Amino acid sequence: MKAIINAKTYDFNNYKEKVYILFDRLIKKIGPMSEFNTIEKELLDKVIDASGALVMPGLINGHTHIYSSLSRGMNLPFNPKSFTEILEQLWWKLDGVLVKDDCYISAIVYGLESIKCGVTTLIDHHASGGDILGTLEKLQDGICRDLGMRGIFCFETSDRFDVEKCLDENINFSKIKNNECSSLFGMHASMTLSNETLDKISKRKGKLPIHIHLAESMEDEVDSINKYKKTIVERLEEYKLLTKNSLLAHCVHINEYEAKLLKAHNVYVALNPTSNMNNAVGLPDYNLLKTHGIPCIIGNDGLGANITREFLNLTYSMKNKYSDPGNFNFSDLLELINNSYEYVSNHLGIKIGKIEEGYVSDLIIVPYNSPTCISDENIFAHIFFGVFDRFTPRDVICNGKLLMENNAPILPFEDIYEKSVLASKKIWNILK
Known part of the structure; x- marks a missing residue:
């Protein structure tokens, strides 16, 4: 005691x-x-x-990318004119070559950075093309076993990777569930998921809620409408992928009808304001989400580890978006923070987020x-x-x-930053 x-x-x-x-x-x-x-x-x-x-x-980081810790300072040709080009020139190059050891090293580094920022629970959306099978267990080893944090993990299923391995990794890891670690079914975004892949996910995921990037950029919505003649949310509903406690990151460009569908399926939305501004994709319409009673939590999309920066930036950006200093007040922010505790409590089967007897x-x-x-x-x-x-x-x-x-x-990882530097050099040399 x-x-x-x-x-x-x-x-x-x-x-x-x-x-x-x-x-x-x-x-x-x-x-x-x-x-x-x-x-x-x-x-x-x-x-x-x-x-x-x-x-x-x-604190809880409601949507992040642990492997992003290996991207800091990466010097590749980078002159994007669109969100898709950001992915193609940076993130898809990086995640395409990561292997198990890289995943573990990034987990320790990102976990340590998060601890320093007061974060004790991470909801991660992982991708690693060099190794798929067994990588979520590496995140669990680093975040939960070795650092002592809590984590909810998934693998980003995408047509960019071997889809069958992505399915297997999500399903296999879903068998691990305790008060410190659990899983969601990971999907990258509509624009990298064919109908064939959505059908496979629908048939295999069972009751596992999904974690997906949804309408982060308008390009994602346009791609869905052009290819499939329906919005992203309609695509997901068609394949019965919107289930209770699914976690949808961003939702910057959803419309009124999509918001109604999301509410009907009892999903959560993870807002990531700093990343949205950095990628110049726009900002979420929080008033739309609030009007339809869609619960939101706050993540940072892997941009650093300081989640309180997101609390501040979300508040300021919403006031600016609506040209209203009274918009998005303290009660709104408090609701989102408490929603994150509710989400993790339900998912891990614990009482978290209050300083009361019986809470973790x-x-x-x-x-x-x-x-x-x-x-x-x-x-x-x-x-x-x-x-x-x-x-x-x-x-x-x-x-x-x-x-x-x-x-x-007070954890024995004095040399982890040296190992991370070596890992990043190896990765960057591959990508040159």
């Missing part, structure tokens, strides 16, 4: 001051510091003093000295404008285990 003392806690719902938290894998007890002296200290393995800091739930001990301790008073009424304004603006967690705990203490990961 461990204890956090002298804590101010905020879990995107409730704010408390001067409390202690007793925990192992689950939060066992929360009480006022005035009662802490009654605790039998010899029963505690560790006491963490959270004075001058906020204790919050570990996925916690972060973030230093924060406030220049003004804090209360129940204004706590999220402090989080948004103060904590998120310079987000530097001091301690990170997942499943009751300390992953980072006093700003230093």
Whole structure:
């Protein structure tokens, strides 16, 4: 049993001051510091003093690409004029040559970067053309077994790869399901999935929800309409691929009718605002999604590891998109953050995202000295404008285990960055 003392806690719902938290894998007890002296200290393995800091739930990255950690600084001819050309000139070259060892190295590096940003759960959309079979297990090894994080993984089925192997990898990995690791059925995007492939997926995936890039760019929608005479959402519905808890990334260019179909099938949408702006594909119509009651979560599409940047950019970009400073307010952002905890709770079979007894001990301790008073009424304004603006967690705990203490990961991977540099050199030389 461990204890956090002298804590101010905020879990995107409730704010408390001067409390202690007793925990192992689950939060066992929360009480006022005035009662802490009654605790039998010899029963505690560790006491963490959270004075001058906020204790919050570990954060969730709702859509990412772990292998992107091997792309940083990659110097290839790059002069895209469209989203498809971005894929062709960069991402499809990189993911096309990755092998199992690359996947594991990228998992450790990206996981460490995520831990430093207070992220304890990753929902990943993986691709590796050099090796397909067995690669999701490499991600699980790195993220869940060796780093102690939680992960939900899938392989990006695409006609660019051996489709049968993509199907096998998703189905085989779906047999692994526990409180730390689970799976979705991965699909790249409509524009790289033929009707034949959609039919195969529909016949084999069973009840496994899908994870797909959907209408990220207008090119994806135009491709579907030109080739199949229907929108992307209509294509997926035709093959009965839209099932409860499916995760659709982006949805930037869906229309009103598509939104109604998504609502009818109880799916989630993962918004990735910074990536959308970086790729110049537009921004999601959050008002459309909200009007139709489609639950959204927030990801970063593999662009760095700092998910709080997405919280900020989504808020600012929506206000700008609608030319309305009152649009997308704190209640909207809080709903999306809490949706991510709901999604992971349902998928992993745990209670996550609140600092309450019985919830998993996925916690972060973030230093924060406030220049003004804090209360129940204004706590999220402090989080948004103060904590998120310079987000530097001091301690990170997942499943009751300390992953980072006093700003230093306490995991034995001192040489992983050297290995990552060597792996990137090997990959880049192949691509020259």
